[in-house]
Amino acid sequence: MKHTISVLVENEFGVLARVSSLFSGRGFNIDSLSVAPTNDETISRITLETRGDEQILEQINKQLNKLIDVIKVIDFTDGSGVEREMALVKVTAEDESRAEVLRIVDIFRAKIIDVTPRSYTIEATGSPVKINAILELLRPLGLKELVRTGPVAIGRGSKGWKG
Amino acid sequence: MKMNGARILLECLKLEGVDTVFGYPGGTVINIYDELFSFKEIRHILPRHEQAGTHAADGFARATGRVGVAIATSGPGATNTVTGIATAYMDSIPMVIITGQVPTPLIGNDAFQEVDIIGITRPCTKHSFLVRDVKELATIIKKAFYIARTGRPGPVLVDLPKDVQIAQTEFSYPESIELRSYKPTVEGHPKQVERAMTMLLGAKKPVVYVGGGAILAEAAGELTQLCDLLGVPVTTTLMGLGAYPEDRPNALRMLGMHGSYYANMAMTYTDVLVAVGARFDDRVTGKLSTFAPHAKIIHIDVDPTSIKKNVRVDLPIVGDVKDVLARMVKEAQAHPEKVALFTSAIEPWLAEIAGWKAKHPLTYKHAAETIKPQYVIEKLRELSAPDAIISTDVGQHQMWTAQFFTFTKPRTLLTSGGLGTMGYGLPAAMGAQAAFPQRQVIAICGDGGIQMNIQEMATLVQNRLPVKIVILNNNFLGMVRQWQELFFDKRYSQTCMELPIDYIKLADAYGAKGFRATTTEEVAEVITQGFAHDGPVIMEFMIAREEKVLPMVPAGASLNEMVLNA
Numbered sequence A: 001m002k003h004t005i006s007v008l009v010e011n012e013f014g015v016l017a018r019v020s021s022l023f024s025g026r027g028f029n030i031d032s033l034s035v036a037p038t039n040d041e042t043i044s045r046i047t048l049e050t051r052g053d054e055q056i057l058e059q060i061n062k063q064l065n066k067l068i069d070v071i072k073v074i075d076f077t078d079g080s081g082v083e084r085e086m087a088l089v090k091v092t093a094e095d096e097s098r099a100e101v102l103r104i105v106d107i108f109r110a111k112i113i114d115v116t117p118r119s120y121t122i123e124a125t126g127s128p129v130k131i132n133a134i135l136e137l138l139r140p141l142g143l144k145e146l147v148r149t150g151p152v153a154i155g156r157g158s159k160g161w162k163g
Numbered sequence B: 001m002k003m004n005g006a007r008i009l010l011e012c013l014k015l016e017g018v019d020t021v022f023g024y025p026g027g028t029v030i031n032i033y034d035e036l037f038s039f040k041e042i043r044h045i046l047p048r049h050e051q052a053g054t055h056a057a058d059g060f061a062r063a064t065g066r067v068g069v070a071i072a073t074s075g076p077g078a079t080n081t082v083t084g085i086a087t088a089y090m091d092s093i094p095m096v097i098i099t100g101q102v103p104t105p106l107i108g109n110d111a112f113q114e115v116d117i118i119g120i121t122r123p124c125t126k127h128s129f130l131v132r133d134v135k136e137l138a139t140i141i142k143k144a145f146y147i148a149r150t151g152r153p154g155p156v157l158v159d160l161p162k163d164v165q166i167a168q169t170e171f172s173y174p175e176s177i178e179l180r181s182y183k184p185t186v187e188g189h190p191k192q193v194e195r196a197m198t199m200l201l202g203a204k205k206p207v208v209y210v211g212g213g214a215i216l217a218e219a220a221g222e223l224t225q226l227c228d229l230l231g232v233p234v235t236t237t238l239m240g241l242g243a244y245p246e247d248r249p250n251a252l253r254m255l256g257m258h259g260s261y262y263a264n265m266a267m268t269y270t271d272v273l274v275a276v277g278a279r280f281d282d283r284v285t286g287k288l289s290t291f292a293p294h295a296k297i298i299h300i301d302v303d304p305t306s307i308k309k310n311v312r313v314d315l316p317i318v319g320d321v322k323d324v325l326a327r328m329v330k331e332a333q334a335h336p337e338k339v340a341l342f343t344s345a346i347e348p349w350l351a352e353i354a355g356w357k358a359k360h361p362l363t364y365k366h367a368a369e370t371i372k373p374q375y376v377i378e379k380l381r382e383l384s385a386p387d388a389i390i391s392t393d394v395g396q397h398q399m400w401t402a403q404f405f406t407f408t409k410p411r412t413l414l415t416s417g418g419l420g421t422m423g424y425g426l427p428a429a430m431g432a433q434a435a436f437p438q439r440q441v442i443a444i445c446g447d448g449g450i451q452m453n454i455q456e457m458a459t460l461v462q463n464r465l466p467v468k469i470v471i472l473n474n475n476f477l478g479m480v481r482q483w484q485e486l487f488f489d490k491r492y493s494q495t496c497m498e499l500p501i502d503y504i505k506l507a508d509a510y511g512a513k514g515f516r517a518t519t520t521e522e523v524a525e526v527i528t529q530g531f532a533h534d535g536p537v538i539m540e541f542m543i544a545r546e547e548k549v550l551p552m553v554p555a556g557a558s559l560n561e562m563v564l565n566a
């Protein structure tokens, strides 16, 4: 099962390497990863997507916590968080497909951020499910390039992390 | 006062209580060595190889419980420490390793003798630091020692660029350190402890399974108190040997692959298993699906990742073994009537175990014509000082030592369990001897592994470290040969050492003394002479070449499927 995990870490040299080498060294998967400082710039927030059964997730959680620079680990898979992801998609847009692309963009409340005579580049944000859905529709029209950020997640209400 | 980084490092070490370091000079640590030249409070021991220096710091740490310190130059000096660091990491040994690094402006430029030692050692250190500013140095050293010795101990590497050693700043050492991201749980949860005692006292077939954590926590006293109060059977891992005296009637000695038959049978039939600072290593559990199939498992460990890593646990207690055991003792003392019921309820179980003991004790066949290695180990026990420190290398001799020496005190066995590093024995003994000049320190080695750090003979002689080196010479890489005999049709591929070495001459060449025994009668005499000689000594025993370590649980088999004699 897929899990989205936030890891709050000391914003220090080499911390990302420690986190990623923990995953590779122990054979855990990372499906996506994003990192940036939090409101407190001494702390960085890593959001990553991983998979595994309950026992593996328990180990991932404990192993992350064991890293000296890790301050807190939050698993949002229980629905305690809201997830959003952004995708930049370049699609073929010629003749009749131009209108179809625009319709899809409109339905998904996405944006066109670059236009050429033969292509549109789209910015879409939303839950990973929504991103998957728009990609399903765009693919048959000729998807040229895709960049996804992977999800970031934030706790609902009082859940999550302050800062 | 203003000082340079090199001097600050030494002042910090002094304030951490470090009196001995093992190190090797080179270009990027030359400034440290220059300061050391006139710094009298720290004894520096120069090994003949950085790997050995790191093992020596490790042996020093295991024997004393203090943080071992090693220094190496950048590049090849640093890479030479890697095996030593990994060895310490696998066995959770507190160490601080200081490596020189090229000046900060050159980092990343493939400069002369530059390696990314932080990157290389990331998977085998508890933590590491690159010092980029001399102003951070004192705090980093404080953190390094704090991290190395607290929680689950481990090696911490500090990479110190040359320009930082030269740069000057005002020196002040922090009194204490707080890390918001690192707060190991020391105290066991009182409710969990209570539940554990209820579970344990409800057992009919209890076993206490003790690991290296009991020694690391200095908890031998609490452990002995609890187990003696309850009269419960106790088995120890290789790393736990000495935490509970093996000469007690309820001691089941070592368990696992080369453990005793009765310990492994007890593990198979126990109904409540209390794991105390042990990590359910595959050498201990055998086939996981049939491990302790009838047991409820209580697991005490300071590191949550050790718990439920490979076996299910019914009652986890995260905390320091010493604290948790002390709480358990209190619980037991508060309920003498329950304890009395318990001790009588487990009588049939103790009788069953006594039956297994009688049926298959740890034993071997004497032979008139050759020296049996087990006999040498027994004689060593008999003739050595009661507080002697034993180090081993890795292989058959290591297992015979574990089986036949009878350890009764913590920190008297120094052995590489997790990594199984050949070449460990001699330098580890050197570290222990440096810590305890007055105690007897014996390195028990094979003829293969002794060659891996034999150069340290020079360090022993130079520093008057009277380590007694025992070589059990089968002229084989015996442990591998044993596997080839049992599982590969006796195809002894590359395990016969072929060229015999004259260890008496070798000892002589280093300015030490060598002895050799070729018959059983000579064994005691050689040991007596070796022990009587007041410098470093090699005692070589020409042992039965194809003797096997038995009993043995073949890889992948269950603990009750032991090969008793093959």
Ligand SMILES: Cc1cc2nc3c(=O)[nH]c(=O)nc-3n(C[C@H](O)[C@H](O)[C@H](O)COP(=O)(O)OP(=O)(O)OC[C@H]3O[C@@H](n4cnc5c(N)ncnc54)[C@H](O)[C@@H]3O)c2cc1C
Binding pocket: B090, B091, B092, B151, B152, B153, B210, B211, B212, B213, B214, B216, B217, B236, B237, B238, B239, B240, B254, B255, B256, B257, B258, B259, B276, B277, B278, B279, B280, B281, B283, B284, B300, B301, B302, B303, B306, B319, B320, B321, B322, B394, B395, B398, B399, B416, B417, B418, B419, B420, B421, B479
């Ligand atoms: C050739 C060879 C054969 C071997 N055969 C055997 C064998 O037959 N039997 C055997 O037992 N071993 C054997 N070993 C050793 C084996 O590989 C492991 O090293 C060993 O079993 C691990 O011991 P341990 O479980 O006590 O763990 P250790 O490595 O000692 O780990 C200690 C545990 O205690 C915890 N801990 C540390 N400090 C504290 C504290 N203060 N409070 C609480 N918990 C703490 C740690 O988190 C860790 O989980 C063999 C090794 C070799 C090289």
Ligand SMILES: Cc1ncc(C[n+]2csc(CCOP(=O)(O)OP(=O)(O)O)c2C)c(N)n1
Binding pocket: B393, B394, B395, B396, B397, B398, B420, B421, B422, B423, B445, B446, B447, B448, B449, B450, B472, B474, B476, B477, B478, B479, B480
């Ligand atoms: C550095 C290293 N290389 C290889 C091994 C694999 N190995 C384990 S035991 C052993 C044989 C050791 O032979 P020896 O030192 O003569 O001891 P014996 O088993 O004969 O007592 C070998 C090669 C190891 N453990 N460590």
Ligand SMILES: [Mg+2]
Binding pocket: B446, B447, B448, B472, B473, B474, B475, B476, B477, B478
């Ligand atoms: Mg040998």
